[in-house]
Amino acid sequence: MTSDQAKIENKFRQHEHVSLNSLPIEEDYGAQTQLLSDEDKENLFEEDKLDEGYWWYNPVKIFDPNSIQNQFSNDTLQKEFEEKIRNNQFSLLDIPANINEILKIINDSEFSYEDITRLVRQSPVLMADFLKLANSVIYNRSSRLSDIRVVLPRLGVTVVKSVLYLNSAKINLANQPIFKDIATSIVEHSRTVAIIAKYLSQRYYPNSDNAYMAGLLHDIGKLAILKELTVSYQNRMNGNEEFNNDFLASLFSSFHEKVGSLIATSWNLTPEIHQCIAFHHNLPDISECKENELELHLAALIQVSDLMARLLNGTCEQEGISIFQIPAGEIIGLERDVSTIEFLNHVPEIVSSN
Ligand SMILES: [Fe+2]
Numbered sequence: 001m002t003s004d005q006a007k008i009e010n011k012f013r014q015h016e017h018v019s020l021n022s023l024p025i026e027e028d029y030g031a032q033t034q035l036l037s038d039e040d041k042e043n044l045f046e047e048d049k050l051d052e053g054y055w056w057y058n059p060v061k062i063f064d065p066n067s068i069q070n071q072f073s074n075d076t077l078q079k080e081f082e083e084k085i086r087n088n089q090f091s092l093l094d095i096p097a098n099i100n101e102i103l104k105i106i107n108d109s110e111f112s113y114e115d116i117t118r119l120v121r122q123s124p125v126l127m128a129d130f131l132k133l134a135n136s137v138i139y140n141r142s143s144r145l146s147d148i149r150v151v152l153p154r155l156g157v158t159v160v161k162s163v164l165y166l167n168s169a170k171i172n173l174a175n176q177p178i179f180k181d182i183a184t185s186i187v188e189h190s191r192t193v194a195i196i197a198k199y200l201s202q203r204y205y206p207n208s209d210n211a212y213m214a215g216l217l218h219d220i221g222k223l224a225i226l227k228e229l230t231v232s233y234q235n236r237m238n239g240n241e242e243f244n245n246d247f248l249a250s251l252f253s254s255f256h257e258k259v260g261s262l263i264a265t266s267w268n269l270t271p272e273i274h275q276c277i278a279f280h281h282n283l284p285d286i287s288e289c290k291e292n293e294l295e296l297h298l299a300a301l302i303q304v305s306d307l308m309a310r311l312l313n314g315t316c317e318q319e320g321i322s323i324f325q326i327p328a329g330e331i332i333g334l335e336r337d338v339s340t341i342e343f344l345n346h347v348p349e350i351v352s353s354n
């Protein structure tokens, strides 16, 4: 690195740490997820130094044997989940009648926004969500919008649909206080990933609306898992200490992509959104994706955005993992150079102001 480059980089270094709702559920980011050897750690240690001082800095820590926690496993329940998924008995997320009506209209290529405005107006929750999003920094930098007739066309079909789908998922869990906090964290995390994905799409993906939708829905399977637990396991959960965060983490990590894929099928989501939900942690082999390159790019974009969201709120549990070293970063073309660093330095501000 030249001294000029170093100077410019220094100028953009940020020490501020943005605090968001925490989601203590471990995620998987591909190549760096296996246990690291001492030699690997040594090499990463050197690489780490390049990120020091930036918001995405995630150093390899000195090994602390006390940090190893017992991996929770509940084999019986894992097997039951597998069985249910195989036999299509998993409780998926229902779409409420009012949202279904709007979706039916919007899925007709001849629809007009006036047709859905009347229905949206009947739901204060939907109204509030659309207005908030349309006035957020990523969608509006001019005067405040308050007319839903202007807001809906401004957001466009894809984004309107993604808000409708996420609301459907939330409604499925609305009467389940047991998972209220965790469901709220998942929704908040999904919003953050959507915002980051939309921002990154300016440089790394050609369709920002698809990026937003994929971010908003990528972990939808986790909400369905919570629903399945409340529907079928309420009695077993009551007073059972084994049903804790570690337990949830193991279920999420094993099943949320599979369950999300089932939801994508039942909701008839587009192939690229479906692939993204199904493979955002385990990207398919690049060589197998020659014909569906854009789908792979979207899944990779979401994986990078997901990692960034965790690094931002301090819930990334994989030490040493770097946005510049995961295969997903390479797939979307994320390179450590001055202009990328300048671009990425805006992420905390974009996230916190939305
Ligand atoms: Fe995920």
Ligand SMILES: [Fe+2]
Residues within 6 Å of the ligand: 027, 189, 193, 218, 219, 306
């Ligand atoms: Fe996620």
